[in-house]
Amino acid sequence: MPLAILLDFDGTAYVGDLAVQAYARRVAELVDPTTATLIIGGMRSFLEGRVAPPGVPDVFATAEDGYEVVHAMSDGAGVPLDARRAAYAQSREDVVRSAFALDAQPGLTDWLDGLDESDQVWLVTNAPEAGIAEVLDAVGLTAAVDRIISGAGKPDGLRAIAADAVARTGDPRRVLGIGDRWAADLAAVHEAGGRTAHIDRFDRRLGTPTWRATELAPLLPALVRWSTDPEAPVDR
Known part of the structure; x- marks a missing residue:
């Protein structure tokens, strides 16, 4: 059998973290510069095993992957679900363009x-x-x-x-x-x-x-x- x-x-x-990094960048484009810096910095700190920056949700300590962290931060920033889905679709296109680096x-x-x-x-x-x-x-x-x-x-x-x-x-x-x-x-x-x-x-x-x-x-x-x-x- x-x-x-x-x-x-x-x-x-x-x-590699190319996919979630691309997603975080696309979500960051939807918010103000301060929040964008928090999203990118929070995602990087999580992936690199560093201490969470001030303002990052508690999920930082329990998440299994970077997507959970970016989702939580985008929710906290009030990013609508439809916009987040569009950012995810764009991030998948980014991954394809950079697939050679995987x-x-x-x-x-x-x-x-x-x-x-x-x-x-x-x-x-x-x-x-x-x-x-x-x-x-x-x-x-x-x-x-x-x-x-x-x-x-x-x-x-x-x-x-x-x-x-x-x-x-x-x-x-x-x-x-x-x-x-x-x-x-x-x-x-x-x-x-x-x-x-x-x-x-x-x-x-x-x-x-x-x-x-x-x-x-x-x-x-x-x-x-x-x-x-x-x-x-x-x-x-």
Whole structure:
């Protein structure tokens, strides 16, 4: 029976903060200069693990990624949801134009390329479809990804996707979710009985993933073992 790997996009499929930095810059264009400086500075401080600047919302201490921080700051600045969505769409275009600067996750492509032909790798993302192919090509994942599910509506939308993966594999233990946000990328896979690999960059220790590390590379040995024998007892 095949395996199914549900792979998150930003923060998981490639290394770097280009996408959230582009989003923060686009949101900053919608506010006054003082607020714009706070948004950019707050986002950078968060990503670099520094102390939050004065005026940054409390979410700074609990967020799993930079998007949560920018969302909170833009809400606090009164940026309308429609304007924020437009800024996000523009930021995705920015990412495509700079895709050449993105770095591949060390070891990810080699592992995925070594899977059986019947195994499936689905890229599952809330990002729009436009530009995804260019990013995958830039980081060498085009051949490894069998299906792109854009606009996935995670976290709620992941339930149906996980159920589909379980149905296709015939055993939830043959389904693996990989992501950097527990609730959005992994919880539904866990609920379906699948395995989960949490790239917990900021060490929030949320949820109950099968495996957890602050980077993908330390997780790869366990993922290789899983892909070789997915029904074996979990080795954490």
